[in-house]
Amino acid sequence: MLKETIGLLVQNADDVIENLREIYSSLKKENEIHAKLNKNMIHINILQIIRHFDSSTTFSLKLEDLNKTKKTLLNAFPNLNYNLLLTKIKENNKITAKKNYESIKIPKEQ
Secondary structure (H helix, E strand, C coil): CHHHHHHHHCCCHHHHHHHHHHHHHHHHHHHHHHHHHHHHHHHHHHHHHHHHHCCCCCCCECHHHHHHHHHHHHHHCCCECHHHHHHHHCCCCCECHHHHHHCECCCCCC
């Protein structure tokens, strides 16, 4: 349908469609790169918060440390499911950056 519409306006409709495909492909790759960068930045921010509140300097938080970080984590990550995070700490009495990240609701890529 697009080709027919463009064909009415432009003689080289195939070239225009191919250019559009290339642009779309480039934008898709760029979006994937940005999604990975965003994920990495979230991990870095979580690690910085953990480092600040980690009393044992193990890059993990005990329940008492996690409770101290609640306000900071919720301000930094409004999509954080804090109750889910609390359930994860009960597994081994500590929380890591990975478990923090897993508790953040991140919109799926379109």
